[in-house]
Every structure is written in structure tokens, then in C-alpha cells.
Amino acid sequence: MTVGEWLDWAKADAAKRGLPDLIGPLEGLAQATERLRAADWNDDADKDTPVESPEAK
Amino acid sequence: MTIADVAPRLARGEVKSEKLTEDCLSQIEALNPKLNAFITVTAGQALAAARTADQEIAAGRYRGPLHGIPVSLKDLVDLAGVRTSAGSLVRKDHVASADAVVTTRLREAGAVFVGKTNLHEFAFGTTTEDSGFGLARNPVDPTRSPGGSSGGSAIAIATGMSLGTVGTDTGGSIRIPAAACGVVGLKPGWGEVSASGVVPLSRQLDHVGPLASCVADAWIQYNAMLPAQQRTPQPPAAARLKGLRLGVPAGYLFDRLDADVERVVDATLEHLRSAGAIVTEVTIPHAADMATVYLHLVLGDAAEYHARTLLSHPHDYTPNVRLRLEMARYVLAEDYVRALRGKAVIAHEVDRALEGLDALVLPSLAIPAPPLGAATMPVKGGPEAVRTLMLRCSQPFNLSGHPAISLPCGTTHGGLPVGLQLAGHKGQTAALVQAALAVERSIAQA
Numbered sequence: 001m002t003v004g005e006w007l008d009w010a011k012a013d014a015a016k017r018g019l020p021d022l023i024g025p026l027e028g029l030a031q032a033t034e035r036l037r038a039a040d041w042n043d044d045a046d047k048d049t050p051v052e053s054p055e056a057k
Numbered sequence: 058m059t060i061a062d063v064a065p066r067l068a069r070g071e072v073k074s075e076k077l078t079e080d081c082l083s084q085i086e087a088l089n090p091k092l093n094a095f096i097t098v099t100a101g102q103a104l105a106a107a108r109t110a111d112q113e114i115a116a117g118r119y120r121g122p123l124h125g126i127p128v129s130l131k132d133l134v135d136l137a138g139v140r141t142s143a144g145s146l147v148r149k150d151h152v153a154s155a156d157a158v159v160t161t162r163l164r165e166a167g168a169v170f171v172g173k174t175n176l177h178e179f180a181f182g183t184t185t186e187d188s189g190f191g192l193a194r195n196p197v198d199p200t201r202s203p204g205g206s207s208g209g210s211a212i213a214i215a216t217g218m219s220l221g222t223v224g225t226d227t228g229g230s231i232r233i234p235a236a237a238c239g240v241v242g243l244k245p246g247w248g249e250v251s252a253s254g255v256v257p258l259s260r261q262l263d264h265v266g267p268l269a270s271c272v273a274d275a276w277i278q279y280n281a282m283l284p285a286q287q288r289t290p291q292p293p294a295a296a297r298l299k300g301l302r303l304g305v306p307a308g309y310l311f312d313r314l315d316a317d318v319e320r321v322v323d324a325t326l327e328h329l330r331s332a333g334a335i336v337t338e339v340t341i342p343h344a345a346d347m348a349t350v351y352l353h354l355v356l357g358d359a360a361e362y363h364a365r366t367l368l369s370h371p372h373d374y375t376p377n378v379r380l381r382l383e384m385a386r387y388v389l390a391e392d393y394v395r396a397l398r399g400k401a402v403i404a405h406e407v408d409r410a411l412e413g414l415d416a417l418v419l420p421s422l423a424i425p426a427p428p429l430g431a432a433t434m435p436v437k438g439g440p441e442a443v444r445t446l447m448l449r450c451s452q453p454f455n456l457s458g459h460p461a462i463s464l465p466c467g468t469t470h471g472g473l474p475v476g477l478q479l480a481g482h483k484g485q486t487a488a489l490v491q492a493a494l495a496v497e498r499s500i501a502q503a
Contacts, residue, residue, distance in 0.1 A: 001389065010387045013387075019383055022384060025380060025381065025384045026387060029384055029387070032348070032352050035349045037395065039343070039395070041399060041402050042398070049397075050401050050404070
């Protein structure tokens with residue numbers, strides 16, 4: 001699902017649920033999601049994710 | 058008054074816990090109507106516990122530097138027999154059946170619990186304005202926010218309502234109010250202090266830790282919060298400032314600062330250089346992606362925790378927090394997983410930035426305490442949303458899990474506190490505290 005398709009669905013759902021105030025925040029979230037998807041760690045799904053140092057666990 | 062100063066006097070019987078506790082309760086009675094730092098005050102229990110502590114100390118059963126010390130708990134942390142509201146009317150009838158692990162450890166160390174402090178509802182915000190029990194006010198300027206979400210805890214320390222306090226930090230909620238109110242806040246490394254018995258916001262980002270009047274007091278509380286086998290009997294000595302290796306993560310984390318905050322932090326860095334610290338620039342390549350990674354993780358985790366009560370008690374939430382939680386329910390699984398990968402990338406980059414250094418150094422908070430109700434604040438590059446600015450400098454170390462501490466480093470022209478943040482290596486919180494002790498001492502002598 002593209003971010004645009006997701007946003008259309010989410011806004012329609014929010015309206016259906018009687019939450020019109022949610023439209024603005026959802027548009028902000030859509031911009032953040034666009035940015036997240038554009039991050040370069042998404043470029044190669046086969047690439048290993050860095051392993052956090054064990055002290056963090 | 059600090060714990061480090063008063064504890065030896067308590068041990069010698071020169072000061073009584075009952076008197077200390079009465080003094081804190083008097084401060085609460087005098088100031089809480091104005092500042093709203095406490096949701097629940099446990100005066101009767103506290104005075105009884107203080108008398109017991111005095112009897113134990115007099116009988117030669119001194120437990121250590123927290124014995125008889127009045128301490129408050131963010132009202133997200135369970136205290137057996139007392140309501141844990143999480144700052145929300147959703148939990149107005151929830152009484153804790155047992156202590157949180159951190160409460161048990163502090164109780165065993167002899168702490169006297171004076172009450173539960175106000176917070177941004179469910180810790181889901183940075184200003185302590187959206188609380189089911191009313192907004193809290195900054196003691197330096199009551200027209201401003203104390204920061205959050207542990208706003209009540211920071212007020213309690215700044216005003217002597219308690220000498221120690223427990224906060225939580227998911228994106229900066231210990232360090233932000235510490236900076237805004239001019240006190241010290243220590244976020245330990247992730248998982249160091251148990252979060253069992255603490256209402257979660259995001260279990261993978263939540264940290265439990267102390268706020269305090271000084272770095273030594275933060276250490277005393279942190280040490281008592283650890284499992285017994287990890288505690289050390291003696292407090293760490295300050296590191297030598299001369300030769301201390303500090304890395305400045307230039308770029309994103311310094312790009313959108315209030316002019317006064319930038320001036321104070323720059324002057325502090327220059328002072329540390331002149332005192333012998335080796336200050337160099339480092340980079341965190343994906344720093345600009347931190348906010349979006351953080352957002353998707355905290356929304357996804359909060360949506361899971363609140364799913365049932367959003368359906369059963371939607372109108373018991375404050376409007377702003379309810380709206381953000383409703384938004385959280387729309388985060389897609391694939392985006393949550395992208396954020397998980399980003400979190401690992403950022404943690405790795407913070408590790409790399411710390412190579413060869415003792416600590417990273419940066420502002421704790423990009424702006425001074427914002428006016429209550431402010432949606433945006435002016436910063437370098439133009440106005441920006443308060444929430445984004447509040448989290449900007451602190452959330453990297455929630456994503457990465459590194460320990461970080463905020464300590465006061467000066468004030469704005471208007472007299473508002475500015476916080477300096479140090480972040481250290483994972484598993485080396487004691488070394489971070491040693492560096493912070495050195496920096497604190499040097500700033501005091503400046």
C-alpha cells in the first residue's frame with residue numbers, strides 16, 4: 001500500500017468513526033511515513049540489520 | 058539540600074528523617090496548589106516510615122545514603138496500596154496491589170515515599186499540560202511548562218518537595234523536565250533499571266531513572282535502583298576533566314536550537330575546552346531520521362497498550378492524548394518494522410560515534426521551558442512545533458539505549474535553565490556519571 005493510498009483509507013475511516021480532528025494528525029503522520037520509507041536502510045531488503053551491542057539487552 | 062550532604066548527618070543522628078519529611082510535606086502543602094506537582098500525597102505513611110527510619114538508625118541499623126530520605130515517585134510507578142493514575146482518569150480507580158521493582162529497591166534502601174508526582178498523561182507528551190489531574194507549572198516561571206513527561210518529579214526536586222524522585226524516559230521524559238526546571242536527570246542504559254510495575258508507553262524505549270539536585274544524588278538513587286549484585290558501595294569519583302574526551306554530534310542535533318540555548322551550550326563547551334577537555338566533532342549519519350523512526354515505534358507500542366481502554370473509556374483520556382493514540386492505531390506493520398531496522402542502524406551509529414571518546418556532549422533540550430499552551434517556538438531556521446523540539450536532542454539515546462544524563466549549565470537571558478547532556482557507552486553508566494561529576498564541578502567553578 002502506498003502512503004497516499006493508506007492516507008486516503010485512514011482519513012475515510014477516521015471520518016466514518018466520527019473523528020474529524022484526526023485528519024490533520026494523519027496527514028502529518030503520512031509525511032513522516034514517507035520519510036521513513038525513503039530512508040536508505042530500506043533500499044536492500046537482503047541487507048543485514050546492524051546488531052546492537054549485547055550490553056543494550 | 059542534597060542527599061549527599063544530608064545522608065551522613067542522618068547516619069550520625071544529627072538530623073532526623075521525621076524532620077526532613079515534615080519539611081518536604083510542608084513544601085508540598087505550600088507550593089502544590091500553585092505548581093500541581095503531586096497527584097497523591099502520602100503524608101501519613103511517609104511520617105510513619107520516617108519515624109521507623111529514625112528508630113532503625115538510632116539502633117545502629119543504618120542502611121545507606123537513602124535511609125530516611127524523602128523520595129517521590131512519578132505516578133506511573135506502582136506503590137503498593139496507592140493509586141497509580143498514570144496522569145489519567147482512565148486509571149482513576151486503579152490501586153496498585155504491589156510495589157514496582159524499583160519501588161521495592163528504594164524501600165529496601167530506606168527511602169521514605171512522600172507521594173506520587175504529576176505527569177503528561179500516560180507519559181505520552183513532553184509538557185505535563187495534558188494530565189487528567191490538571192497541568193503542572195514550572196517553578197522558575199509558572200507561566201511555562203516544567204517539561205515532561207516527568208514534570209511533577211522535576212518540580213519536586215527543584216522546590217524541595219522531595220529530595221529524590223523516580224522518573225521515566227521514553228523519548229527524553231527524565232532529561233527534558235530536568236533541563237526545563239534546572240535539575241539533574243539520569244536516564245540509565247536500556248534495561249539497567251527494571252520497568253516491572255511501571256505503566257509502559259513503549260517497552261522497547263522506556264527507561265526508569267532518577268531526577269536529583271546534583272549528579273551525586275542521581276548516582277545514589279540509581280545505584281539503589283539496580284539489582285543487589287550490580288550495586289557498588291562507594292560513589293564513583295569525578296573523572297579528570299583534563300583529557301576527558303568529549304564528542305559533539307554536530308549537524309541535526311545542533312541545527313534547530315533556541316539562540317539563548319545555543320549561546321549557553323557553546324559557552325559551556327568552550328569552558329570545558331579551556332579546562333582541559335578534548336572536544337571534537339563526530340557524526341551520526343542518520344540523525345535526521347531519528348524523529349520518524351521514534352514516532353512509528355512509540356505510536357505502534359502505545360496503540361497496542363491502549364487498544365482496550367480507547368474502546369471502553371475514550372472520553373476519560375485528555376483530548377490531545379486521545380487523538381494521538383487514535384492516530385497510533387493507523388500505523389502499518391510494515392512501517393513499524395522499517396522503524397525497527399532504523400532503530401538498529403541508529404544504535405550502531407551512536408556506538409561508532411562514541412569510539413575513542415568518554416562521552417557525547419550536546420544540549421538536553423533545544424529550547425528553554427516553553428510557555429504553557431505554545432504550539433510552536435522560534436528557533437534557528439524558523440518556528441518549529443514544540444513537541445518536535447522538546448524531543449529532538451534526547452530521543453536518539455532512547456532509540457540507541459545508551460545512558461545519558463542532563464545537568465544544568467546556565468540560564469537564558471530571561472533566567473530560564475539550560476541543560477547540558479552527556480551520553481556514554483552502553484554498560485558504562487558509572488563512567489558516564491564520573492564524567493558528569495567532573496563537568497558539574499567545572500561548571501560550578503566557572
